[in-house]
Every structure is written in C-alpha cells, then in structure tokens.
Amino acid sequence: MxxxxxxxxxxxxxxxxxxxxxxxxxxxxxxxxxxxxxxxMPKLSEDDPTAVALNYVHNAADKDDMRSEGANCANCALYQASDSEWGACSVFPGKLVNVNGWCSAWVG
Ligand code: SF4
Known part of the structure; x- marks a missing residue:
C-alpha cells in the first residue's frame, strides 16, 4: 500500500x-x-365502535369464553410495549390498549 x-x-x-x-x-x-x-395517546375505550366490533376488553379474563388460554395484549405480536401498562397496537392506531387486555384480532 x-x-x-x-x-x-x-x-x-x-x-x-x-x-x-x-x-x-x-x-x-x-x-x-x-x-x-x-x-x-388516549386510552382506547371499550365503547369505541372498533373495540366493540373486535370484542376488545381491558381485562382479558372478561373474554375467557372467546380467547385462547393465556392470550392477552402483553403476548400479542401486535402489541408495542411501553413503560406503563398501556401500549400502542396497530389494530387501534392512535389509541393505547391495556397490557392485560385482549381483542379478537390477537396474534400469537
Ligand atoms: S390486536 Fe393484540 S395488542 Fe391489539 S388489542 Fe388485540 S390483543 Fe391487544
């Protein structure tokens, strides 16, 4: 060189x-x-029309009859974890969902 x-x-x-x-x-x-x-971002309301359509609840146990055992926002592939118990979810843009919540769009 x-x-x-x-x-x-x-x-x-x-x-x-x-x-x-x-x-x-x-x-x-x-x-x-x-x-x-x-x-x-504001927290998603369970009364939000999209939330109702997708059976979203803040407490996954409220939908034990519908969800796979143990499924919740915390272990959903669409959940974006944060420092708090509320995080973003691509199904509900602009709103925060509860880490202990669940909806029928859950992805394992
Ligand atoms: S798509 Fe996943 S993270 Fe979003 S609300 Fe439903 S279960 Fe929770």
Missing part, C-alpha cells in the same frame, strides 16, 4: 466514524420522541 492510499483510507475511516458520532443524538431524539408521543 502506498502512503497516499493509506492516508485516503484513514481519512475515509475517520469521516465514517465522525458521521456515526454526529448521527447518534438524532437517532436517540427520534426514539425518545416516538416514546413520548405514544404515551400522549
């Missing part, structure tokens, strides 16, 4: 490292803002 090539490689490596360091706060801010906005 010539001295010229070595310096070009070193410059490219340094540039990549600097760009990674510069981007880290932006990625962190994006993650923080999506968590904050999820927690700002």
């Amino acid at each position: 010539t001295d010229h090539n070595f310096q070009n490689d070193r410059r490219r490596l340094l540039r990549g490292a600097l760009m990674g360091v510069a981007a880290a706060p932006l990625v962190y801010a994006g993650v923080r803002s999506s968590q904050a906005s999820a927690q700002d």
